[in-house]
Amino acid sequence: MSTYTADLTSKLRFGAYDALVLTRRNLLVWFKVPAFIVFTVIQPVMFTLLFRYVFGGAISTGLKGGYVSFLLPGVIGQTAAFTSFGTAISLAFELQKGTIDRLRSMPIARSAVLLGRLGADLIRLLITVLIMIAVGYAVGFRFSGGVGGAALMIVYSLLMGLAMCCISAFIGLAIKDEESVQAFGLIWVFPLTFVSSAFVPVASMPGWLQAFANNQPVSQMVGAMRALALGHPPQAPYGDHLWLGPLWMVAVMAVFIPLAVRTYRRA
Amino acid sequence: MTNDHAIVVEGLHKSFGDVHALAGIDLVVPRGSVLGVLGPNGAGKTTAVKVLTTLLAPDSGRAIVDGRDVVAEAEAVRRSIGLAGQSAAVVDELSGRENLEFIGRLFHLSAAESRTRASELLESFGLTDAAERRAKTYSGGMARRLDLALSLVAHPRVLFLDEPTTGLDPRARNDMWAVIRQLVAEGTTLLLTTQYLEEADELADDIVVFDHGKVIAQGTADDLKDTIGGDVVEFTVEDKGTVATALRAVSGCGEGEPSATEEGEITVRAGRNGSAVLLEVVRRLDKSKLTVFGLGVRRPSLDDVFLALTGHKADDDDEIEGAA
Ligand SMILES: Nc1ncnc2c1ncn2[C@@H]1O[C@H](COP(=O)(O)OP(=O)(O)OP(=O)(O)O)[C@@H](O)[C@H]1O
């Protein structure tokens, strides 16, 4: 019994260690590829500035601080969803290339490849979010919900990123082909992020869209993040609940983690 | 019994839908020996390697590697093996050294140990000068050598190489062969797949020939060559009118009677003494004053093996190709 416990703790320790080594490897690869940097840093910053200055004037939100207060939590939510594209691409690529087969033929924790991928992608997202907040501050955004609210908004964005990366991990492992993932891996993200409260108040959409836009997970998360960032009580358009979004994310993970793990085992 | 055998395979089956990638394979590889698995595209070589390296579960049958069952004791098997798959599984963005060091860390070597091991391997694979360069900039041969080095970080007792020289030029192939020979000299058991009879001949103690997921022949390289009649001496007469004369001239040089094609190409089966037969053919042609070109000894190719064993050429099977 006690040896079993010892085995289990050492297994967990080694599992975490293996995942950490792979996280480091994946981050190093990311730092070395200019295209990845562009995708993960420059593109979100560009989105922030484009929406702020091009659409901002046409969209009235009735918020103190104007559109940029509305926009920043939304565009961070969108970035969290887009980040997951990298997860799908990398996993499909590594499957094709054979590097995952090498890792699977080694005595490392079964979970390490997926955890190392998710770990690196979340750190990548965190860096991006911090940069976006800095850019937001330069163009007029201000947190008005205190340090706690700001920190919690960042945590929410990471939770959202994690859930989206789990979906993408499954997609990348299931499709297995980098080019197909390039073509189709992001399609599901577009309606989810654009038909949501991320960029415009849902009230400005046609009635039949509102029903979807109000109740889908991205809107719920973005609404909650907005409420946290701006220090408003959770109510439209700031999100009806602080907990409904995270609940969605947990549900998404409950479905997609087992799917991803199963696909990984059979890939 | 399993103890003096590094690999024992019994009745292995694996299907993908309708394709029987492995249709009942039996193999035994003694410790310290080299088994060459020879077969055309789609024969089931990679599938066999994947089952033996715990990447793929068989539908039925049993495979024991280094005394452990690949399904029930997969974790233990992974501690004994090294794998270099059919494509070079290196991380392109990282340098050769970084690739090696990360694998070292995953085998729970310390940072310093990983560095030392990486340097050793870079040195013995002739990659020291390229160590700090991204693997993306490596030539095909260098990438393959790095891939092999990656599979050796933890000193595996049983090594699997899936077509280690496919796509390499003759020089890179020779370099690779030298590296592999050295490993074998150090006592590593090796299972190697290849599409080239010559490669199996150069490196393997024993050869099994796969076709459609089955072992269709098995033995040493010499055994196989005997099956197909060994070396072949070939030449072409300049004037097609002289074919009959030429046939008469070289009659009795090799094994059986020489044969000729409509294009005037004459073939003499030479068994194991290709050069002796070649000499005799030269003498006789000289004496009969015939003008010929393209005279030489040809070693039997995979195609010859297949033609002899199955009656079809290795690559004229669209059925299996189409399923790929
Ligand atoms: N994952 C898979 N799904 C479906 N069919 C597969 C899969 N893997 C292999 N096959 C099929 O199984 C058969 C054997 O394939 P395998 O890759 O083992 O051949 P091989 O001898 O390694 O060929 P090659 O020389 O081309 O590498 C082929 O017909 C192939 O199409």
Ligand SMILES: [Mg+2]
């Ligand atoms: Mg193969």
